[in-house]
Amino acid sequence: MPSQVNHEKEPAHASKSEVHGGHPGSGTSVLAEVAAPPVIQANGVTRKLAKTAQRPKPLARPELKIAAAGKALPVPPPAVSLRAKCPPVLDQDPIESCAAFAFTSALRFLHLRDGLDEPLSPLFCYYTTRVLTEGEQTNDDSGCKADAVVETLEQYGTCVESAWPYDTSKFAITPPTTAFDDAATRKLTKAYRVTTLRAMKVSIADGYPVPVAFPVAQSVGCGDDAVLSHTWRTGIFPIPSCAPDDATAGASGTSAGSSGASAGSAGTVAGSAGGAAGASGTSAGSSGASASSAGGSASSAGVRGGYAGGPVNDSFRYAPQTPIPDPAVGYHFVLAIGYDDTTGLVEIENSWGDTFGDQGYGYLPYALFGPTQDTLIADKSVLAEDPWTLRHQADEMHHAAAAK
Known part of the structure; x- marks a missing residue:
């Protein structure tokens, strides 16, 4: 079982590439053209960054309808955290299973809310998604x-952890028939794409966490001690200068600054820090405050983390809403469980164990989701990818009533 710490119908947008998941040892995504994926050394684990890939025919999926046609989107509260209701923080270790962790954690959140406390198997989800839904080789x-995980949960369901325990050495082994039989009793009822940061906040405020992917900066993914140490201790991920696709599109796929276009395009997302943060209704970006003094939930994160991959290095500081001069090497999936308009940060449950960030939790700057809270995340200028929200049958009835 993964190590844990207890804590209490519209077409899909095809304008952005689909992503895989990752971890400093389990996956963020790196483009297929890169021969050897970068790794993160932390807590004695070497974690690979996963590849990105476009599905040949992305599935049409409904988008989250939080308000009926013609009605304005509800105004979410200025700050919400679902942490007290979240399942335990887990550690995916050195395989690229972060998407499976984010989605099974979202499902378990719903089960816990309904009074059902049964750990779910991310390894079963990872195998069935890769091999049965995506058609990958068993040892790949x-x-x-994300859309493949959703399809898997709808078609096969997911079994309890005890039916197929987490053992990374068994990622290529077909789960037993008993695991498939058990999973069939827990099929996903409905999943929706979340289209904007505002919609994500409304979903979280309504009690539904959101699995989402984001780009990991090269200096984090490739082991720059100052950046990795700071990220690991605070839990706040820096914004890269450009997405992985943009970083490899120019003449140099490794230099963040060699292509002014890559940094410039990122500026429309997160650059002009004050603009992005201000448009999102936040104050974190324009203040120019360092991550360690961002305030609110972020400030408490800085004193709890336990980065064990190397000595503490305090030479790296950055304003959370401002991109660092560093391209992304890939994507990582996490579960968004809260947000704070004062700090301009989305709270996440990570799958890198409880020594990461704030007891296993971390933070994503609002600017990753676009220059305003209503910018479509499917837009190519936005760095975040593929946010979803999951529902059971009872949730569907509640959702329909709320939208009237």
Whole structure:
């Protein structure tokens, strides 16, 4: 079982590439053209960054309808955290299973809310998604994409952890028939794409966490001690200068600054820090405050983490809403469980164990989701990818009533 710490119908947008998941040892995504994926050394684990890939025919999926046609989107509260209701923080270790962790954690959140406390198997989800839904080779530790995970949960369901315990050495082994039989009793009822940061906040405020992918900066993914140490201790991920696709599109796929276009395009997302943060209704970006003094939930994160991959290095500081001069090397899936308009940060449950960030939790700057809270996440200028929200049958009835 993964190590844990207890804590209490519209077409899909095809304008952005689908992503796999990752971890400093389990996956963020790196483009297929890169021969050897970068790794993160932390807590004695070497974690690969996963590949990105476009599905040949992305599935048409409904988008989250939080308000009836013609009605304005509800105004979410200025700050919400679902942490007290979240399942335990887990550690995916050195395989690229972060998407499976994010989605099974979201499902378990719903089960816990309904009074059902049974750990679910991310390893079963990872295998069935890769091999049965995506058609990958059994021994291809290639991560998995969000729409494929959703399709898997709808078609096969997911079994309890005891039916197929987490053992990374068994990622290529077909789960037993008993695991498939058990999973068939827990099929996903409905999943929706979340289209904007505002919609994500409304979903979280309504009690539904959101699995989402984001780009990991090269200095984090490739082991820059100052950046990795700071990220690991605070839990706040820096914004890269450009997405992985943009970083490899120019003449130099490794230099963040060699292509002014890559940094410039990122500026429309997160650059002009004050603009992005201000448009999102936040104050974190324009203040120019360092991550360690961002305030609110973020400030408490800085004193709890336990980065064990190397000595503490305090030479790296950054304003959370401002991109660092560093391209992304790939994507990582996490579960968004809260947000705070004062700090301009989305709270996440990570799958890198409880020594990461704030007891296993971390933070994503609002600017990753676009220059305003209503910018479509499917837009190519936005760095975040593929947010989803999951529902059971009872949730569907509640959702329909709320939208009237």
